Amino acid sequence: MRKMWLVARHQFIKEASKRSFILVLLALPLFxxxxxxxxxxxxxxxxESATIGFxxxxxxxxxxxxxxxxxxxxxxxxxxxxxAISALxxxxxxxxxxxxxxxxETQDVELVYNESPPYQAVQLFEDTxxxxxxxxxxxxxxxxxxxxADVTVRVTEANRExxxxxxxxxxxxxxxxxxxIGFLVLTTSGYLTEVIVDEKENRTIEIVITSLSTGxxxxxxxxxxxxxxxxxxxxxxxxxxxxxxxxxxxLDIGWLQxxxxxxxxxxxxxxxxxxxxxxxxxxxxLIGSSLVDNQEANQAGxxxxxxxxxxxxxxxxxxxNPNGPLxxxxxxxxxxSITTVALRSLVAEVPIWQIVAAAAIAFSTALLLIWLAGxxxxxxxxxxxxxxxxxxxxxxxxxxxxx
Amino acid sequence: MRKxxxxxxxxxxxxxxRKSFTIIGFGIPLLLGIVAAILIVTNKDKVQEVAASxxxxxxxxxxxxxxxxxxxxxxxxxLPERIxxxxxxxxxxxxxxxxxxxxxxxxxYYIVSPDYENSGELAYVKSTFSIISDRVNTDTMxxxxxxxxxxxxxxxxxxWQPVKTTVTPLVVAxxxxxxxxxxxxxxxxxxTVMLYLAIIMTSSVLVAAVTDxxxxxxxxxxxxxxxxxxxxxxxxxxxxxLGILLMLAWVALFVFVILFGGSALQxxxxxxxxxxxxxxxxxxxxFGYAIYGALMAGLGALAPDVKxxxxxxxxxxxxxxxxxxxxxxxxTAPEGPMAMGLSLFPLTSPVSMIGRMSVMDVPVWQSVLxxxxxxxAAILIVxxxxxxxRAQTLLSGQSFETKRFFSSxxxxx
Numbered sequence: 001m002r003k004m005w006l007v008a009r010h011q012f013i014k015e016a017s018k019r020s021f022i023l024v025l026l027a028l029p030l031f032x033x034x035x036x037x038x039x040x041x042x043x044x045x046x047x048e049s050a051t052i053g054f055x056x057x058x059x060x061x062x063x064x065x066x067x068x069x070x071x072x073x074x075x076x077x078x079x080x081x082x083x084a085i086s087a088l089x090x091x092x093x094x095x096x097x098x099x100x101x102x103x104x105e106t107q108d109v110e111l112v113y114n115e116s117p118p119y120q121a122v123q124l125f126e127d128t129x130x131x132x133x134x135x136x137x138x139x140x141x142x143x144x145x146x147x148x149a150d151v152t153v154r155v156t157e158a159n160r161e162x163x164x165x166x167x168x169x170x171x172x173x174x175x176x177x178x179x180x181i182g183f184l185v186l187t188t189s190g191y192l193t194e195v196i197v198d199e200k201e202n203r204t205i206e207i208v209i210t211s212l213s214t215g216x217x218x219x220x221x222x223x224x225x226x227x228x229x230x231x232x233x234x235x236x237x238x239x240x241x242x243x244x245x246x247x248x249x250x251l252d253i254g255w256l257q258x259x260x261x262x263x264x265x266x267x268x269x270x271x272x273x274x275x276x277x278x279x280x281x282x283x284x285x286l287i288g289s290s291l292v293d294n295q296e297a298n299q300a301g302x303x304x305x306x307x308x309x310x311x312x313x314x315x316x317x318x319x320x321n322p323n324g325p326l327x328x329x330x331x332x333x334x335x336x337s338i339t340t341v342a343l344r345s346l347v348a349e350v351p352i353w354q355i356v357a358a359a360a361i362a363f364s365t366a367l368l369l370i371w372l373a374g375x376x377x378x379x380x381x382x383x384x385x386x387x388x389x390x391x392x393x394x395x396x397x398x399x400x401x402x403x
Numbered sequence: 404m405r406k407x408x409x410x411x412x413x414x415x416x417x418x419x420x421r422k423s424f425t426i427i428g429f430g431i432p433l434l435l436g437i438v439a440a441i442l443i444v445t446n447k448d449k450v451q452e453v454a455a456s457x458x459x460x461x462x463x464x465x466x467x468x469x470x471x472x473x474x475x476x477x478x479x480x481x482l483p484e485r486i487x488x489x490x491x492x493x494x495x496x497x498x499x500x501x502x503x504x505x506x507x508x509x510x511x512y513y514i515v516s517p518d519y520e521n522s523g524e525l526a527y528v529k530s531t532f533s534i535i536s537d538r539v540n541t542d543t544m545x546x547x548x549x550x551x552x553x554x555x556x557x558x559x560x561x562x563w564q565p566v567k568t569t570v571t572p573l574v575v576a577x578x579x580x581x582x583x584x585x586x587x588x589x590x591x592x593x594x595t596v597m598l599y600l601a602i603i604m605t606s607s608v609l610v611a612a613v614t615d616x617x618x619x620x621x622x623x624x625x626x627x628x629x630x631x632x633x634x635x636x637x638x639x640x641x642x643x644x645l646g647i648l649l650m651l652a653w654v655a656l657f658v659f660v661i662l663f664g665g666s667a668l669q670x671x672x673x674x675x676x677x678x679x680x681x682x683x684x685x686x687x688x689x690f691g692y693a694i695y696g697a698l699m700a701g702l703g704a705l706a707p708d709v710k711x712x713x714x715x716x717x718x719x720x721x722x723x724x725x726x727x728x729x730x731x732x733x734x735t736a737p738e739g740p741m742a743m744g745l746s747l748f749p750l751t752s753p754v755s756m757i758g759r760m761s762v763m764d765v766p767v768w769q770s771v772l773x774x775x776x777x778x779x780a781a782i783l784i785v786x787x788x789x790x791x792x793r794a795q796t797l798l799s800g801q802s803f804e805t806k807r808f809f810s811s812x813x814x815x816x
Contacts, residue, residue: 023717031728088573097568109566114574129565133558140520141552145562149545150523155532156504167534313438317445319535347534 003212004220011224015191016231024187025232028180029239051076052121053084053096058103063135065128065146073121075128081112088114097125158322158348170259171346174269178342180236181273182308184229185280191225192281193288215374218289222281222370229277265345268355272341275362279334282369289376307335311343322348334362406629410637411644418608418645428604428645432652439660443668471500471512478519478548483556486547504530513544520552591734591761594680597653598688598754599727603720605646606695609638610716613703632789635700639785642696643689650688654681680760686774691753693781695723701788726751730758737763747773749780 015021053076054061064075076093078084084096095113100106111122127146134142153162162171208217248256311318311330318327322344330340331350337358344350418424471492472479482491492509494500500512516524525548527541542563550559616622625634657676664670698719726745733742737759745755746765752773759765 027717085573107561107565107567108569110569110571112571112573114572116572126565130562133562133565134553137553141549144520144523144552145549147523149519149525149541149548151539151541152524152526153532153539154526154528155530156501156528157530158532160532162532162534164539313435316442316535320533 004216004223007212007217007220008223008227011221012227015225015228021228025235027187028183028236029243033239033243050094050118050121051092052117052125053078053087053093054125055079055081055084055096055098057099057101060099060103061128061132063128063132065124065131073118073124075125085112088112094118094121155348160348167346168259169255170261173259173261174265174342174345175339176240177266177269177273178308178339180233180240181277181338184233184236184277185308187232188225188229188281189284191228192222192284213374214378215371218285218374218377219370222278222285222373225285226278226281229281262345265350268345268350268352269338269342271355272358272362273338275359275366276334276338279362279366279369282366282373286369286373286376289373289380308339311336311339315343318343319347322350328354331358332361334358334365337362407633407637407640410629410634411640414612414638414641415644417612418641424604424608428649429652432656436656436659439656439664439668443663443665468510469508471503471509472544473497473500473512473514475515476517476519478515479551481551481556483547483550483559485556485560486543491547500528504528513541515548519548590677591730591758593653593657594684594761595727595730595754595758597650598684598691598757599723601646601649601653601688602691602695602723602753604649605642605692606699606720607716608645609642609696609700610703612638613700617703635697635785635789638700639693639696643692646688646692647685650685677761680757683760683770684757687753687757687777690749690774690777690781691723694749694753694777694784695720697781697785697788701791704788704791722748722750723754726754730754733758734762737765743769747776749773749777752777 050072051074055078061075061077076087078087078096081098084093084098087093088096094115095111095117098110098112100108100110103109111117130145131142134145151164153164155161162168212220244256244259247253248259314326314330317324318330318340321327327340327344330336331344331354341350341355341358469490469492471494473494473496479493492503494503494512497514500509500514503509504512511527511529514526514528516522516526519525525541525544527539546559546563549563550556553559553562613622616625629637660668661670661674661676699716702716702719729741729745733745733755736742742755742759745751746759747756747769756765756770756773760770
């Protein structure tokens, strides 16, 4: 055990001390900052700014209503249709309404424009009419009408709640965690496939193997690489939390405010993610031990990340039938389990027994792959420059090497 | 020329022979095509199922869906006359409502919070709900609540629907078929991602190709037979062909979805394949491959091993990554200065110009100028990189430093 920890520690320090590790560590946080900043900037650009005119023949609009916070929309009164058209032609207003003389009987209004006005402007005009129709009513009722109801959809069979029928940022958190794991696989696959490259190239591998078994060595290497992954993940989660706080409290981005995560769903994703990552790490190490070509080994990492995202392409059938055979099958398959559990959590509660079973399958597969990685390394140890075939692992010659 | 072609063919053969490259490069569009085909078949069936299931809804004699409500604050004192009889049933508490829901007597029920007037909290409870296909409409219940708060159903109706608008456009706008379609919205992203992935995948091939040839000493033999110019030109041509092949795979997927998606994938009628944009994508892609392929080949020339090039790879690809990330800006404001700048700057134009072309008609002079600038940049960068392919550089075995790479590129190394 002690030797295994020695190998793990050496592997961890070797990778963590590289400059490229710092770069990879900062990659996702910088991307998050960039994306949220970009989202904030775009929301600023997309803020509508317009002046809408109105000609009020029956004298309906005696009180004005300010535009919503963050929108630069205002209403301007005109004496006649002709003066409003003149303002429209001079681009002083984006459009204008003409309230008919018999509005109180017919509710007729005419909207005149060159180019369709922004939705927020139409909404402001209609709210202003509502505001004036409710003159004399208590402020609480007027505010309630103008704000609308705070609707929550509760789905009893799925044990889920959605604000106004749409998933919120909190609902998507398990999926964000799954995406983070996918990114982690991509960034750490390089370490994992090259765990023994240096020792093979400088011929120290033969000396190391005289001190500990190949199985313990591979386990130690994998643990060291997983340590790197844990550091990366911790930094990324800290940045995510900080980014959410910054976006919601400083930049005032609406969808980042009042986030109420479902900790049960997040825990389920984590329970499945840990053994699944161990499984993928062991697979990467196995591939690195058997492949000759570094480039193929690196592209194998990219392939694993793609497998993790396969359930995204099957989102519609999974979301439509979250407890169907496809969804359950993808939950139990280690490469796709993380993302499938995250997607299913969006629309339904995943049963605990399925989480436990998926984690158990992933863990068992990981143990098998670690053993296989050790065996592969042992068989391939002296086969420099030769690609290892699966049959070679279990052939008589491999048993001779073992003995 | 013959030797250049020989280097090109060899590079093509080796790269296409790599299973990982072909699986990732061509397998993904193939997989997506299979997914699209399955969706086309299953969505056709789903339309028929929805039509069949409509008849199984619980209907009162008036034809409305039967729902219930639990009024925790006793706000609802009356139901307006316009509400069909039998549509809404009051329940004393949530347990009774849930039992009715479970027994299929009602399709859904509302829970009006005790302080609805101040908080506006209204829950809508259903047995099942699909975020994909189901939509929530609580307008009628909200109107009923407003009528009870105002004590006047007619006033509530007027406030709820305050105007009957007649629209008078002074300028007749062109109707854009499919303006609100998902495929129209997704097209710029698709084109951007396609070019981005194709350029990164193919140019990354060259780093490893050159470093591997250095490591296994094949470079020594090669340099005795071909000139550095012939070698790099051959490799870049191979990269360009690989990139075009990758793009063609994605274009084939796109064409398949357009031609066969139909109503199953909600392809708008009259949506045509934008062949002009696809043609420009091949042109910009070609020069993109040349620029980034040359830079990556230069990395390979200096580095003793591919793993030493990781941080430098990130620096070299940074303009492309930034262009990809700024696509939202380009799509939102395609005529703005940032979009124009990104689409003309040679290192970002492969991605940004195609993204702009996907959302607007870019003036021809801008497209031509961008191509000319890209071609000039490609020729300049290739000539600079050829300098790096000197024998003493390729065979030096020195450790790799990012600073040394850029200095050598600029002739100061």
